[in-house]
Amino acid sequence: QQQVKQSPQSLIVQKGGISIINCAYENTAFDYFPWYQQFPGKGPALLIAIRPDVSEKKEGRFTISFNKSAKQFSLHIMDSQPGDSATYFCAARGDYKLSFGAGTTVTVRA
């Protein structure tokens, strides 16, 4: 079974709106939580990442919120743009291995 559960499967947002993607995990040994962005026909690329001793990390319009006690973390895309339309994967790393969520396809309507 998947070690990282991701929701929603897809979402549509208007240009300028906020996209929110949620992930949950069970394994408390995970020590690194990255988000990857993937465009059609391309490999995933690291977008932003956080360690469990930090509750929030912001890079430009992208913010990760991390709740260690609830074993949940989320990605917020502020001021969403059509160029943000892509599939986003959360992941968690433990013992050299990355476990990925199932992915969220984000569509930003102009």
Place this chain on the structure above:
Amino acid sequence: NAGVTQTPKFQVLKTGQSMTLQCAQDMNHEYMSWYRQDPGMGLRLIHYSVGAGITDQGEVPNGYNVSRSTTEDFPLRLLSAAPSQTSVYFCASSLRTNHEQYFGPGTRLTVT
């Protein structure tokens, strides 16, 4: 730097055939890994390597073999292709001390 390269980009196999997917990186990364991507399942780890001569199994290793004779190359071998191995395969690499993984462009494999 070319980064992570994968060949071929597309491949069609018949059930029972064998083949090798190639992966190479020119960043001197110790860590390399293979994933398969299937709709609704994200990326699942097949095999990984923390350095030349060292490999280990991931989440879905059955039907696949790997070896790591050099730092640069990490080929994935399908021993006897099955329709269930139809997928997109990604190779990735990173420094052992840095968790950021760089992914290749992928190989789309169809087994009929």
